[in-house]
Amino acid sequence: MAAIDRAVLLLTLLWTPARGDTVISCDLKKSCMLPCRFQAGDEKVIHWIQEKPVKAQTHSYYYKKNQLALQSQRFKSRTSLFLDQLSTGNASLQLRGVEAQDEGSYRCYTSTSNGHDQSIVSLHVDAQVREVSVNWTGNRMTCSSDWIYPEPVLTWSTDPSSTIARQYNTTVKITEEHLYNITSSLMLPDSDEGLNYSCNISTRSSWRKITLRQQSLLNMDHAKIPCHASSVSFRDFSLIWSFNHSQIIVNRSRTNVTKVSDQWKQRVKEVSESGDLFLQGLKPDQGGIFTCELRQAGKAHLTETVLRITKDRPTPNIGGIITGVLLVCLPLIFIWGYYKNQICATGQVKNACHRSKKVCMDCLT
Ligand SMILES: *[C@@H]1O[C@H](CO)[C@@H](O)[C@H](O)[C@H]1NC(C)=O
């Protein structure tokens, strides 16, 4: 058949409306198959073309062989057809080492002596949220995760809920591989209000949430450490309790097989159905970070509890400090209240005076 005929044929194909889209999802760096079927016959012509977001020649086959001279550089050595399946009408394309830029829609044109056809395949690329790191320094909590696709959404929350969760800044960076790095920092109040703080990073195919909480044991050798701060159902999740990010305490796959490590056998009294850990016979040197990780394909909720065990003479806790500050401040607030009209009349410190216990000092100076 003459080349002109083929060109005409291609033009005809361009004007034929495509059948409904097939949507497929592929994990970054993995192999994936773009499905396409045609009515088998002689003189097979197959063209795979990426149409969106940019047009790019992906893979062609005619005159009984692969024709890659016009293939876009981006697809070089990453595509193949199932040549032994062509005779059965299978023109599916195998795409290896999937990249973020491969996301888009692809047209599969086929023609034989029996006629022609075409279809569209929409490819979604996913790079799931894997590691989330949280850093708690001073009055700032930072939550970040790298190499995600498509662009993730990050949300902060507290338990019980509070307006604190609205004071944050999120930055998203795009890497050379067109993936997303996200980082967000939450401004914490001056006083520790004993809240549970959570950061949840999500995409359409995955999410990972980390909850940070603190717990103090005063003259107690037993404790219940809750597994998660929300009441989401986690029935089919696997559960792992670990200590200081290194020792495994409990490993429970699904809801029925619970394995307690030998090292922790004496200390673990029970693991409740909802995953809460009951510890006994604790000694002061057993304080540290207890992490509960609930995981299921693409989803994970980690709860990190900083457990402090104090014996006999407790060191003053933050609550004590606040009470102390208040005791010192209250008389000063009275005095300030007395002078308030004068001070505020100048308009200088009006806002500052209303803000916190700490500022009441500033008001007098
Ligand atoms: C095409 O052939 C491949 C390899 O045998 C198979 O995995 C795939 O399911 C087939 N696709 C279609 C649409 O028939």
Ligand SMILES: *[C@@H]1O[C@H](CO)[C@@H](O)[C@H](O)[C@H]1NC(C)=O
């Ligand atoms: C936590 O943040 C502080 C301040 O931004 C930084 O100096 C420190 O290296 C961070 N630590 C980790 C483990 O990321």
Ligand SMILES: *[C@@H]1O[C@H](CO)[C@@H](O)[C@H](O)[C@H]1NC(C)=O
């Ligand atoms: C967010 O960033 C802006 C500008 O850098 C800064 O002024 C503001 O204090 C930040 N807010 C928080 C909650 O970190």
Ligand SMILES: *[C@@H]1O[C@H](CO)[C@@H](O)[C@H](O)[C@H]1NC(C)=O
């Ligand atoms: C994104 O994160 C990766 C891994 O931490 C890092 O190597 C890369 O430099 C980051 N890229 C940008 C643009 O921030």
Ligand SMILES: *[C@@H]1O[C@H](CO)[C@@H](O)[C@H](O)[C@H]1NC(C)=O
């Ligand atoms: C995390 O965020 C995603 C998307 O908003 C949501 O579907 C998921 O339920 C959240 N996870 C938890 C534990 O709240």
Ligand SMILES: *[C@@H]1O[C@H](CO)[C@@H](O)[C@H](O)[C@H]1NC(C)=O
């Ligand atoms: C933090 O979460 C735990 C577990 O759900 C809950 O028992 C505790 O009351 C929460 N803390 C606060 C201050 O609400």
Ligand SMILES: *[C@@H]1O[C@H](CO)[C@@H](O)[C@H](O)[C@H]1NC(C)=O
């Ligand atoms: C937990 O147990 C499961 C099944 O026994 C195992 O596949 C998995 O690797 C274990 N996880 C850890 C962190 O030890």
Ligand SMILES: *[C@@H]1O[C@H](CO)[C@@H](O)[C@H](O)[C@H]1NC(C)=O
């Ligand atoms: C665990 O529970 C599932 C369903 O709840 C059941 O199918 C399975 O047989 C159980 N496995 C064991 C070891 O009891």
Ligand SMILES: *[C@@H]1O[C@H](CO)[C@@H](O)[C@H](O)[C@H]1NC(C)=O
């Ligand atoms: C666990 O971590 C805490 C603080 O991060 C530390 O004080 C403690 O010594 C650690 N415990 C063990 C057994 O490593």
